Amino acid sequence: MDQSVKRSTSLDDPDPFDQLSGSELSPYRRFAASEWAAFRADTPLTLTEDEVKRLRSLNDPVDLDEVRRIYLSMSRLLYAHVEASQSLFEQRKRFLSVDEAIKTPFIIGIAGSVAVGKSTTARILKELLARWPSSPKVDLVTTDGFLLPNAVLREHGLMERKGFPESYDVSAVLKFLSAIKAGEQAVRAPIYSHMTYDVLPDEFITIDRPDILVFEGINVLQVRDLPEDGKMVPFVSDYFDFSIYIDAPEELIHDWYVTRFMQLRQTAFRDPRSFFHRYAELSETAALSIAEGLWSNINLRNLKENIQPTRPRADLILRKGSDHMVEEVLLRKL
Ligand SMILES: Nc1ncnc2c1ncn2[C@@H]1O[C@H](COP(=O)(O)OP(=O)(O)O)[C@@H](O)[C@H]1O
Numbered sequence: 647m648d649q650s651v652k653r654s655t656s657l658d659d660p661d662p663f664d665q666l667s668g669s670e671l672s673p674y675r676r677f678a679a680s681e682w683a684a685f686r687a688d689t690p691l692t693l694t695e696d697e698v699k700r701l702r703s704l705n706d707p708v709d710l711d712e713v714r715r716i717y718l719s720m721s722r723l724l725y726a727h728v729e730a731s732q733s734l735f736e737q738r739k740r741f742l743s744v745d746e747a748i749k750t751p752f753i754i755g756i757a758g759s760v761a762v763g764k765s766t767t768a769r770i771l772k773e774l775l776a777r778w779p780s781s782p783k784v785d786l787v788t789t790d791g792f793l794l795p796n797a798v799l800r801e802h803g804l805m806e807r808k809g810f811p812e813s814y815d816v817s818a819v820l821k822f823l824s825a826i827k828a829g830e831q832a833v834r835a836p837i838y839s840h841m842t843y844d845v846l847p848d849e850f851i852t853i854d855r856p857d858i859l860v861f862e863g864i865n866v867l868q869v870r871d872l873p874e875d876g877k878m879v880p881f882v883s884d885y886f887d888f889s890i891y892i893d894a895p896e897e898l899i900h901d902w903y904v905t906r907f908m909q910l911r912q913t914a915f916r917d918p919r920s921f922f923h924r925y926a927e928l929s930e931t932a933a934l935s936i937a938e939g940l941w942s943n944i945n946l947r948n949l950k951e952n953i954q955p956t957r958p959r960a961d962l963i964l965r966k967g968s969d970h971m972v973e974e975v976l977l978r979k980l
């Protein structure tokens with residue numbers, strides 16, 4: 647992109663969310679959570695309170711009511727999309743003389759800030775979709791496995807840029823998604839550990855021809871600048887059949903990040919193998935200041951510069967409120 651026209655983002659810029667939800671020209675239709683809940687129709691509730699508790703992340707209070715209010719309608723909508731896409735693919739096979747055995751997975755992308763609750767949403771959706779009457783095979787992959795290893799990030803001075811677009815091996819992401827879409831068997835994805843704060847060397851998750859793949863991570867809706875040589879480059883989202891952006895006002899995400907950091911201090915950071923173990927021993931004030939620094943220097947910056955600008959590319963936006971519960975749903979109408 648021509649650098650002279652690239653708009654610089656300031657951390658103080660207001661969130662342009664109202665333009666998306668409030669304007670008549672918005673490509674989205676906005677629903678209050680109660681209106682959205684009505685679309686559930688006769689979709690059965692297939693999760694129990696205990697299962698929801700098991701699926702949710704630290705500091706995420708999502709419960710069975712939230713599943714009823716928000717997730718069942720989403721499950722119904724996705725069911726319609728998956729059915730339509732499978733039927734379309736069947737018809738296309740006749741034109742393309744494609745091998746009958748090849749299965750093209752339906753890929754759902756889930757984007758949003760660090761600490762907004764993407765993992766919880768991804769895990770609940772995975773379980774709900776897998777419990778449809780047709781019992782589809784549903785897999786979940788997170789993009790943190792595709793981060794460059796810490797050794798490489800250090801070598802390039804990128805340790806403070808973890809989560810920014812340049813900290814990922816995007817070619818590996820594209821190769822992975824292309825293999826999945828091509829219906830390849832046993833495709834490997836790398837794994838990240840929050841404990842070591844690094845990609846696990848030689849450890850992989852194997853994805854074997856699912857019906858549906860949920861692909862979750864902060865940057866999945868990222869659009870890359872065209873290379874100078876003018877070569878066409880696919881975007882990660884080119885492989886998506888449906889995309890969801892999890893959203894909330896920045897001040898709330900900030901609070902959730904800091905609260906979670908302080909809770910991790912009492913739990914995961916206590917483990918001497920944790921990369922953040924040293925923070926478990928710090929005073930409350932010192933730890934708070936570390937959390938604030940990580941939020942404003944890395945995660946807020948990334949949200950404003952790279953993540954929030956991808957929000958208008960999503961098919962569905964879930965906007966959360968102060969109690970972590972979804973207050974508004976925006977569904978793309980065009
Ligand atoms: N330092 C950490 N130690 C242990 N777990 C972590 C740490 N940071 C994040 N997590 C966990 O990793 C998962 C992903 O977190 P994150 O990338 O912030 O996305 P989100 O909160 O949107 O799911 C969450 O389940 C979170 O609880």
Ligand SMILES: CC(C)(COP(=O)(O)O)[C@@H](O)C(=O)NCCC(=O)O
Nearest residue numbers: 760788789790808809863864940944
């Ligand atoms: C690992 C993450 C970049 C998220 O990765 P994702 O799965 O969304 O690709 C993020 O959780 C993170 O660790 N950010 C670095 C700054 C911090 O420690 O908060």
